Amino acid sequence: MAAHIVAMLAKCSGDAAGPLTSEAMARSIQTNPVVVRRLLGDLARSGLVETKRGVRGGVTLARRPEDITLRDIYESVEEGAELFGRHPVGPAPDCAIGPCVADYLEGVFGRAEAALKQSLEGTTVAQMSADLNARFLALNPPEKTG
Template identity: 85%
Template sequence: MNSRFTMAAHIVAMLAKCSAKAEGPLTSEVMARSIQTNPVVVRRLLGDLARSGLIETKRGARGGVTLARGPETITLRDIYESVEEGELFGRHPVGPAPDCTIGPCVAEYLEGVFGRAEAALKKSLEGTTVAQMSEELEARFRALNPSLEQSG
């Protein structure tokens, strides 16, 4: 797995926060600054998220990106499956040598291990909604910044 899922989760968390505060759409430039990446990277992720029906984009002066669904209906698995391609674990690129006595057994064994690990990851991600993640992030922010809570 690369950083695409992490960046996409960051994007969706930002959109959920804006939605909860009725702040309106965000631009890819704002998101890119928050993630510390190029807006082109963010736009590619936004394309994947839009194709999955998780976000909506609007062009123009008052345009930007918003969630297409409520954060309580979007899971981390939805985000993961929107932006991650291929398998979580890399397989042997060409397979074991035909004359290797243990190679086929190792590959078969690892398929089972990888399959269970991938299923566990997806089940874990499925158990967390963006709304839950947003609540936990807000609680962590308040715990780290108690003086801001009193002024806000």
């Protein structure tokens, strides 16, 4: 949902309509505006968006789309969250194999998380916007006149 929000903000950044509201974003995402506002709070704390109150208020990107990566978005909303759920208390201390399995999986999960973050870091919001626009045009080609 956070990537959807940032993609909308990038698309509307040059619009004369001005900043987007959480209500408009919630309609697009099909969720409650409260959920959007919670995500916007995370994005604002990370310096990715700015909010303005008042009649002409709304949300805008705080940085250029070329300067925001999908990793930035991911880390702003998933900070401290584990990508893979771990056993809440760990294996039984008297189990012969449990600690070995847990240690092994930590290595596997660590490599997977590093690969995910590297992949997300390689895509900027500007690139995502260009790719999404190309997909939209492929699905909705302009009608030829003449």
